[in-house]
Amino acid sequence: MEQESVNPAIGSILDEQKLKNIVYPTKLFRTRLNEEFMRANRTRKPFLYIKMYSHQYDFFGWGSPNKTVENTWRISILTMFSHLRFIDVLGYLSDGSGLGIILLNSDLSVLESIRKEILHKLNDAGLIQTLRINPKKPIFEAYIYTGLQEKENLELEEKIKDFNSANGRFFSLCRLNLDHIWEHPHTIRYRHMVKRFVDVTCTSIAIVLCSPLLLFCAAAVKLSDPKGPIIFKQTRVGKNGKLFTMYKFRSMYVDAEERKKELLAQNETGGKTFKMKNDPRIYPFGHVLRKFSLDELPQFFNILKGDMSIVGPRPPIPSEVAEYEPWHRMRLSVTPGLTCIWQVSGRSNISFEGQMRLDNDYIKRNGKLSDDVSLILKTFKVVFKGEGAY
Structure with a gap:
């Protein structure tokens, strides 16, 4: 001993x-x-x-x-x-x-x-x-x-x-929580500092470079459905259950939440999240936003605020978390992100249970920056193809 x-x-x-x-x-x-x-x-x-x-x-x-x-x-x-x-x-x-x-x-x-x-x-x-x-x-x-x-x-x-x-x-x-147990590299201070520095630096550059695209998407949303706001704000669950407000370009009609109850029986993920390929709540240009993940661009500002990271499990909504089994909650032990393993492995085509397992697989990895870079490069490839998104 x-x-x-x-x-x-x-x-x-x-x-x-x-x-x-x-x-x-x-x-x-x-x-x-x-x-x-x-x-x-x-x-x-x-x-x-x-x-x-x-x-x-x-x-x-x-x-x-x-x-x-x-x-x-x-x-x-x-x-x-x-x-x-x-x-x-x-x-x-x-x-x-x-x-x-x-x-x-x-x-x-x-x-x-x-x-x-x-x-x-x-x-x-x-x-x-x-x-x-x-x-x-x-x-x-x-x-x-x-x-x-x-x-x-x-x-x-x-x-x-x-x-x-x-x-x-x-x-x-x-x-x-899981990070009280695992000596995971994300909890090692210097790696956290490096990851945060990369997040802020890369996101700041991305906002500048993508500003024309951001303005175009904002204008297109307003023209497509003038009744609603350009930015959709939603409460999400972050690291260790902390709540924060996440931003997206609105891709649905303003009455989407009210109509969701009528469509629950058509959920295609087989789990706690709700997804369907031909969702009638999405307006025409909203399908374009979702196909190429353009609706996620405002989350650059969530990253700057520190609520999110570039790479990490996607932040769920509180009602989904309420239905989590204990092992599902493990994915909340790290800062949520724009992209992670299941986003480059099939996106919405992967079942809920499969998504949870892939997110937990990311958490168990050693947190090397090179792994995050690899996931970002794979994300670009998947987004340009527009596969598995709806």
């Missing part, structure tokens, strides 16, 4: 407790976390992932070390350890920053029970006032994953807000 660099504060507690649980090294612990994430998708049994940081009472954490703060931290950690069962998983976080615990088959009620027990013990020890000190990070960063279909998680968002509002800087809680 690989040797881990252990903060003395954590090491002393582990020695004192003689825990029966194996303390996994960082890489194996991350592997176990990924396994439990996938298992929850199948079993629909929730789990809690809790990070316990070991630098809460050093100079860069809660300020100058003192016994009161140190005892508060130790009581909190020891109480957490007392809830460990033999099925739970314990391991080191990266860079020796602390420990992580995976509490299996546990939900928010378990976390609330632990929180109350910690507060009672701190109160009995006369240390409850110490929690008013603002640490650099909370003592515990907690994450919950249910493995449920997205629409079944709607109540969870409100419960998380309520939990955080009541706990200040002591506990923090959020939903577990």
Whole structure:
């Protein structure tokens, strides 16, 4: 087993407790976390992932070390350890920053029970006032994953807000997302900075070069259907479920959303998205816009704002996300984009499930800039052919 660099504060507690649980090294612990994430998708049994940081009472954490703060931290950690069962998983976080615990088959009620027990013990020890000190990070960063279909998680968002509002800087809680588990290159800072620089630079140049085309499309939309706006604005779901407004040249008549209900039975994707080849809601020039993806050009401005990237999974609408199975949501772990793998592999001719798998395949890649460039070049080829778009 690989040797881990252990903060003395954590090491002393582990020695004192003689825990029966194996303390996994960082890489194996991350592997176990990924396994439990996938298992929850199948079993629909929730789990809690809790990070316990070991630098809460050093100079860069809660300020100058003192016994009161140190005892508060130790009581909190020891109480957490007392809830460990033999099925739970314990391991080191990266860079020796602390420990992580995976509490299996546990939900928010378990976390609330632990929180109350910690507060009672701190109160009995006369240390409850110490929690008013603002640490650099909370003592515990907690994450919950249910493995449920997205629409079944709607109540969870409100419960998380309520939990955080009541706990200040002591506990923090959020939903577990894929980028909390995978050390994916998109989360590595320098690669993210390079990708963002390329997005802004290339998009700025594209706006200048395509300005005549943008003006032509805007005029054509207005002439084709004068009653409606030139730009269609729609709420989309971005990275980790963040909502944003996406821009497109309007390719449908103004009453398209009202007429959609009448056409749902003719959906040709076999999934949560709605597509049909001969959609009567699209006006004649709208078919041209869609065939050559000209309706997507205003999304250059979404890229400049940072809501989107040039390459990434297409951003879905909230109603689609509400129907997602857990594994579908993995595609939301990166910034959405103009184009991705399935856009160059058949576009709308690919089924919904196929689209989800190709998007997840992109997420699992190593994030090399050369791969993104390759997808952009393939996109130009597909767009000029106008195949698979409707």
